Amino acid sequence: MELVDLTVEGERNPLGIDDLAPRFSWRLADDGRGIRQASYRIQVAADEARLITGIALLVDTEECRSPHSHLVECRLPVLGSRRSYAWRVQVRDTQGRLSEWSAPQRWEMGLLDKCEWSARWISPREYRDRDVPSPAPYLRRSFNVRPGLVRARAYMSAQGLYAARINGERIGDAVLTPGWTSYHDRIQYQTYDITDALVVGENVVGVMLGDGWFRGSLWPGPRNRYGEHLALLCQIELFYADGTSETIGTERDNWTCSTGAILSSELYAGEVQDARLEPIGWDRPGFDASEWSSVIEAPEPRGRLIAQSCPPVRRIEERAPISVERLADGQVIIDMGQNMVGWTRLRASGPAGTTITVRHAELLQPDGSLYTENLQAAVQTDRFTLRGEGEEIFEPHFTFHGFRYVSVEGYPGELTPDAITGIVCHSDLTLTGEFECSEPLVNQLQSNILWSQRGNFVDIPTDCPQRAERMGWTADVQLFAPTAAFNMDVRRFLSKWLEDLAADQQDDGAVPWIVPRIEGQEGTAGWGDATTIVPWTLYQHYGDLRVLERAYPSMKRWVQYIDRRVGPDLIWARDFQFGDWLDYLSVTQNEAFGATPPPLVATAYYARSTNILARSAVLLGRDADAAHYAASFERIREAFVARFVGEDATVRGSSERAPSQAGYVVALDFDLLPEALRPPAAAKLAAEVRASGHLTTGFLGTPRLLPVLSRFGYNDEAYALLERRDVPSWLYPVTKGATTIWERWDGLLPDGSPKPDTDMNSFNHYLYGSVGAWLYETVAGLGLDPERPGYKHIRFAPQPGGSITRASARHLGPYGPIAIAWERYDEHFSCSVDVPPNSSATLRFPSADPARIREGGRPIASSRDIRAIVPGVDHVLIEFGSGSFAFDNEPGNDQQ
Numbered sequence: 001m002e003l004v005d006l007t008v009e010g011e012r013n014p015l016g017i018d019d020l021a022p023r024f025s026w027r028l029a030d031d032g033r034g035i036r037q038a039s040y041r042i043q044v045a046a047d048e049a050r051l052i053t054g055i056a057l058l059v060d061t062e063e064c065r066s067p068h069s070h071l072v073e074c075r076l077p078v079l080g081s082r083r084s085y086a087w088r089v090q091v092r093d094t095q096g097r098l099s100e101w102s103a104p105q106r107w108e109m110g111l112l113d114k115c116e117w118s119a120r121w122i123s124p125r126e127y128r129d130r131d132v133p134s135p136a137p138y139l140r141r142s143f144n145v146r147p148g149l150v151r152a153r154a155y156m157s158a159q160g161l162y163a164a165r166i167n168g169e170r171i172g173d174a175v176l177t178p179g180w181t182s183y184h185d186r187i188q189y190q191t192y193d194i195t196d197a198l199v200v201g202e203n204v205v206g207v208m209l210g211d212g213w214f215r216g217s218l219w220p221g222p223r224n225r226y227g228e229h230l231a232l233l234c235q236i237e238l239f240y241a242d243g244t245s246e247t248i249g250t251e252r253d254n255w256t257c258s259t260g261a262i263l264s265s266e267l268y269a270g271e272v273q274d275a276r277l278e279p280i281g282w283d284r285p286g287f288d289a290s291e292w293s294s295v296i297e298a299p300e301p302r303g304r305l306i307a308q309s310c311p312p313v314r315r316i317e318e319r320a321p322i323s324v325e326r327l328a329d330g331q332v333i334i335d336m337g338q339n340m341v342g343w344t345r346l347r348a349s350g351p352a353g354t355t356i357t358v359r360h361a362e363l364l365q366p367d368g369s370l371y372t373e374n375l376q377a378a379v380q381t382d383r384f385t386l387r388g389e390g391e392e393i394f395e396p397h398f399t400f401h402g403f404r405y406v407s408v409e410g411y412p413g414e415l416t417p418d419a420i421t422g423i424v425c426h427s428d429l430t431l432t433g434e435f436e437c438s439e440p441l442v443n444q445l446q447s448n449i450l451w452s453q454r455g456n457f458v459d460i461p462t463d464c465p466q467r468a469e470r471m472g473w474t475a476d477v478q479l480f481a482p483t484a485a486f487n488m489d490v491r492r493f494l495s496k497w498l499e500d501l502a503a504d505q506q507d508d509g510a511v512p513w514i515v516p517r518i519e520g521q522e523g524t525a526g527w528g529d530a531t532t533i534v535p536w537t538l539y540q541h542y543g544d545l546r547v548l549e550r551a552y553p554s555m556k557r558w559v560q561y562i563d564r565r566v567g568p569d570l571i572w573a574r575d576f577q578f579g580d581w582l583d584y585l586s587v588t589q590n591e592a593f594g595a596t597p598p599p600l601v602a603t604a605y606y607a608r609s610t611n612i613l614a615r616s617a618v619l620l621g622r623d624a625d626a627a628h629y630a631a632s633f634e635r636i637r638e639a640f641v642a643r644f645v646g647e648d649a650t651v652r653g654s655s656e657r658a659p660s661q662a663g664y665v666v667a668l669d670f671d672l673l674p675e676a677l678r679p680p681a682a683a684k685l686a687a688e689v690r691a692s693g694h695l696t697t698g699f700l701g702t703p704r705l706l707p708v709l710s711r712f713g714y715n716d717e718a719y720a721l722l723e724r725r726d727v728p729s730w731l732y733p734v735t736k737g738a739t740t741i742w743e744r745w746d747g748l749l750p751d752g753s754p755k756p757d758t759d760m761n762s763f764n765h766y767l768y769g770s771v772g773a774w775l776y777e778t779v780a781g782l783g784l785d786p787e788r789p790g791y792k793h794i795r796f797a798p799q800p801g802g803s804i805t806r807a808s809a810r811h812l813g814p815y816g817p818i819a820i821a822w823e824r825y826d827e828h829f830s831c832s833v834d835v836p837p838n839s840s841a842t843l844r845f846p847s848a849d850p851a852r853i854r855e856g857g858r859p860i861a862s863s864r865d866i867r868a869i870v871p872g873v874d875h876v877l878i879e880f881g882s883g884s885f886a887f888d889n890e891p892g893n894d895q896q
Contacts, residue, residue: 001837002029003089003102010071010492011311016110016155016191018307020079023071023546026089026102027816028837033865033883035837036094039065042074044087048104051086058085063092069838070790070814071544081116082153082237084108110191110307111155111235117305119235119249121159121298124209124257131223133211133264136398138282139232139257140206140289143248145198148241152198154205155237157189159301160230161212161398165283166197166205174312175425176400179459180213181496182516183226185503187303189233190312198238205248206283207232210265210398217268217377218518219469225518231298233305256292258282262397268378268468270360271396275387276352309499310492311428313459315342319422321406324415327368332415334406339740339764341402341455341465342425343382345395350412352388357381357410360403362466362763363754370407371754374761377468386412400425402455402466402764404739426454429488430812435775437807442722442775444734449769450487452741453480456766457488460497460516464743464762471514472497474530475578476767479703481534483772485541486811494534495547501531502554509561511554523561525577525602526700531558532609536616542814543790548616559613559629562606570639572602580662582744583698584728585654595653595696596660600644604666607636611670640672649673649680659688662701668712669704682712689717694728703770710778710799718778719802722771730771741769780809781831781844782820790814796833797844798822815839830888835881840867843878845887850876852890860887 005027008014024042028035044059045051061074069091079085088102111117124137145152154171156164157178164171171192178188209230210216211223218225236248261278265271281287322337334344339362348356360380361370372379380401384394406422408415435446456462461477461484462470477484477494484490497515504517511528513521522528535551538544566572577598586594614629644652644663651667653660664685667673673681686709689695697705709718725731728745736748743765747755755761777783781798784791791813798807798820808821816836823830835841847853850869853860853876860866860878868879878887 001035001091001093001097001099003027003091003099004029006089006102006105008087008105008107010489013106015108015193016153016307017107018110018112020112021073021076022107023073024087024089025070025072025814026091027069028091028093029816030837031884034881035883036881037067037069037091037838038094039063039092040069040072041090042072042087044076044085046083046085048086048106051088051104067838071542071546079109079112081109081112108191110189111305114305117233117235118247119233120251121231121233121300122250122252122255122295123229123231123298125293125296133216133266133269135259136262136265137209137230137257138206138260138279139209139255139295140204140282140287140292141248141255142202142204142285143236145200145203145238146240147200149195149198149200149238150241151239152193152195153237154192154194155189155235156192156207157187157233157305158209158231159183159187159227159298160214161210162207162232163210163397164205164207164234166194167199167203168281168284169197171197173314175315176212176313176398176459179308179312180516182303182500182503183214184302185304186306186500187301188308189305190308194236202285204283204285204287205234205236207234208260208262208397210262212267212398216266217468219471220519227301229298231301252295252297255295256289257295258289258292265396265398267399267470268380269399270379270381270383270401271399272383273394273396274385275392275394276385278387310496313425314428315423315425316428316454317424319424321417321420321422324417325368330409331369332408332411333364333368333370334408334420336404336406336422338451339402339404339455340422340424340451341400341458341764342423343396343399343401344406345393345421345423346384346408347391347393347419348384348386348412349391350386350388352386354386354388354412355410356384356386356394356408358384359407360401361405361407362403364405366753370405373754374759374763375467376759378466380466395423400458400465402464424454425458427457427459427493429457429490429493431487432489432812433486433776434810435772435780435808437779438805439723439803441725441731441734442804445730446772446775448734448738448740449483449766449772451739452764452766452769453484453487455740455764457484457490457493460500461494463767464765466764467759467762471518472516473514473527474501474511475527475581475699478526478530478533479699480766480770481537482541483770485537486773486776489812491538491542491544491547494538495550498531498534498547498551498554502551505531505554505557508564509557511558523565523575525572525605527578528558529605529609531555532612536612540784540786540789543792545619549620552616552620555609555613555616556625559609562609566606569643570603570636571599571643572606573599577602578699580698580700583662583701584694584696586698587744594698596662596701597644597652597654600652600660600663601666601700603636603640603643604670604672607633607640607672608670610636637672640667641674641677645673645677645681649677649684651681651684661685661688661695661705662697664688665697665701665704665708668708679712682708682714685709686714686717689721694724694726695721699767702768706771706774707778710774715799715801718774719804723802730768738763740764741766743767776809776811779804780807780820781822782809782811782818785842791818792839794818794835794839794841795844796820796831796841798831798846800824800829800846813839828889830886832884832886834884837882840879840881843880843887845876845878845889846874847876847889848874853878853887854890855885855887
């Protein structure tokens with residue numbers, strides 16, 4: 001047994017964390033069958049030498065009997081600021097085998113208390129009050145390093161965005177730091193190991209500041225949402241071999257400031273640079289800064305400083321253009337081949353003063369020029385003016401764009417493909433999921449889902465990355481979270497966002513529509529329920545009970561808020577509601593709220609959040625809350641049925657001519673109907689789908705429509721909706737060349753032109769990509785067991801259908817790689833699965849006769865690795881432990 005992928009709070013050898021009770025994770029690498037951990041032993045020491053020798057250990061758990069190897073807690077000593085710790089783990093399996101000790105791993109604490117910061121916030125003296133975009137401030141300081149340096153750290157943050165350099169080299173590889181949080185409550189700082197960047201003698205730290213989310217333009221109103229003053233906080237700490245240390249921090253006496261090439265930089269508008277204005281060498285020793293201005297001490301921000309808690313935004317990928325064409329008016333149009341998020345890097349040589357204009361858009365007009373009507377006020381334009389000294393390379397620093405196509409004007413000479421590169425940027429989350437099947441259009445759909453997730457996970461989960469919005473809409477993420485968790489490791493990313501949600505939650509418990517909160521809108525069903533549904537989703541996918549512990553106060557306040565908004569009948573009929581936003585009836589027939597009454601949706605979500613709260617209370621040992629909210633859920637469920645459901649299981653829509661698919665979906669998905677009414681209600685939903693020939697659901701109904709149909713045995717209807725190629729459908733955009741998920745089913749008309757008369761027409765909007773979870777769970781058949789979360793037990797349940805003859809999925813779960821691949825032809829069905837060590841699984845094999853099912857060519861009943869065989873009406877449940885298994889059925893089987 002080898003122990004691999006060792007992490008502390010999900011990160012390998014993290015630097016500068018502030019969690020006082022960090023948890024440990026590891027995976028067992030063993031391809032044998034039935035491998036299970038029986039116990040573990042964790043040791044922690046102040047350094048690697050003490051750890052290996054076992055001298056002066058800080059922690060030795062001895063052998064702890066436990067099957068858990070993910071987010072394992074152990075009793076740690078009081079952890080100190082700046083302190084570094086080494087740790088290792090050893091495990092024993094249920095066969096008695098003892099592993100070798102893992103290779104030593106490390107983690108380092110950040111600054112854990114406000115008093116640890118001797119640095120002060122500073123602002124540029126001449127550039128601090130601006131109501132319009134202004135030149136980016138450049139700040140610098142020189143300092144000396146003595147011989148004998150053994151360790152150096154830089155702790156940095158900004159009000160605004162920062163890009164830091166030491167001795168001419170960039171610090172770290174993160175961009176758009178310190179990220180977007182609820183700045184009035186929380187401001188992140190980053191920790192950097194700068195030991196190797198320093199030299200004996202003079203060194204220079206230089207920092208550029210950008211407006212970013214803090215001071216730049218943000219939808220839907222003016223600039224300066226969080227403050228008018230850009231500010232920097234930087235604390236460099238030097239540690240020497242003789243035991244001494246020095247601190248170089250931001251303060252007003254030794255720092256100077258000026259401006260440079262960046263004339264303006266806005267998230268929506270883009271960046272303007274004039275290379276002629278760049279002070280060459282400003283971030284290196286020897287630069288003459290005598291004419292630079294002094295700085296002033298800035299007011300302390302309201303928000304408390306917190307360590308970076310999730311992977312930062314980074315440059316993830318570089319893409320070459322697939323075509324470069326020149327239009328008659330001189331514009332050069334570049335096709336990057338993929339709707340992406342980030343920016344372009346441009347290489348150019350030309351006379352000084354030459355200005356190159358680079359514009360970005362998702363689509364082209366029929367005449368070949370950029371389509372920009374859907375960008376609203378976001379012009380997405382970068383301008384670069386050449387210095388005129390040989391080849392120059394331009395990239396923006398403090399903006400990002402959503403685009404596939406690029407227009408370049410003013411380029412000197414011929415623009416060749418190697419002169420421009422697409423830089424893909426997003427939060428650097430581990431890719432954990434793959435899905436593939438026999439239908440190429442569905443494979444492209446999966447690719448589109450993943451690219452929309454990449455483009456909208458830029459430090460926070462946003463609705464769209466291109467127009468003047470790019471906000472953390474709460475409904476979008478609560479609906480997409482299950483799909484997101486299949487595709488990527490989103491535990492820390494969404495946990496950080498949930499902390500901002502709790503910070504922005506109002507005193508009365510209302511949850512904002514948007515997090516971080518921008519305007520005063522809050523308290524709407526389906527949107528505010530993100531505070532219960534997202535933590536519950538993370539718990540299901542990662543088995544992380546702490547996320548429920550931390551979210552529980554917010555969850556409870558939200559439910560209590562709704563308690564006060566409903567009347568004695570428990571129906572949430574007051575307050576503004578989005579309802580099933582943008583459902584097909586509201587879009588096509590100009591109905592205000594489409595087929596589904598807003599009180600129906602609101603009351604259903606009231607029940608859903610109350611049920612989650614009750615179940616969370618059980619897990620957290622809050623017995624009184626558990627009993628109270630379980631009883632409350634039952635009363636709300638009864639009220640829902642009394643108001644919205646007929647005796648024949650009809651879920652009432654807005655009118656007789658408008659049956660509500662979404663109404664049936666939420667009623668069935670949230671288990672609001674009595675058991676006896678569920679089958680007839682599901683039959684009515686399936687009948688309505690067949691009658692209409694397409695979905696009629698909107699934002700809240702669509703993500704769960706196919707899962708509900710499949711759950712209740714209407715797989716044919718679910719697959720028909722998946723494989724439909726006309727509007728509205730998932731595959732219509734694919735047939736129109738989409739490479740990301742669209743906000744509207746008919747964003748492009750059949751003739752290829754953009755939908756007219758609307759500027760709310762994003763072509764990178766992941767919400768309808770929520771179908772991805774169904775692709776993994778139902779088409780491929782890779783799912784989790786809600787009773788044993790975090791993939792401790794895996795449910796393989798492929799449900800073949802439609803024209804798809806094979807499918808496969810892989811997922812990197814907390815315990816290791818999980819995989820399934822199946823194929824069917826004629827009456828034959830084969831299925832292979834991989835279960836990681838320390839997990840178990842149940843396969844729902846679509847066959848009525850267990851005697852005809854083989855594993856590895858032998859009857860399953862003869863395999864000692866099969867733990868249980870349970871026949872069903874049209875399937876057989878087969879339970880087994882870790883390892884690789886290959887199942888098939890003999891010819892003549894009555895496989896469904």
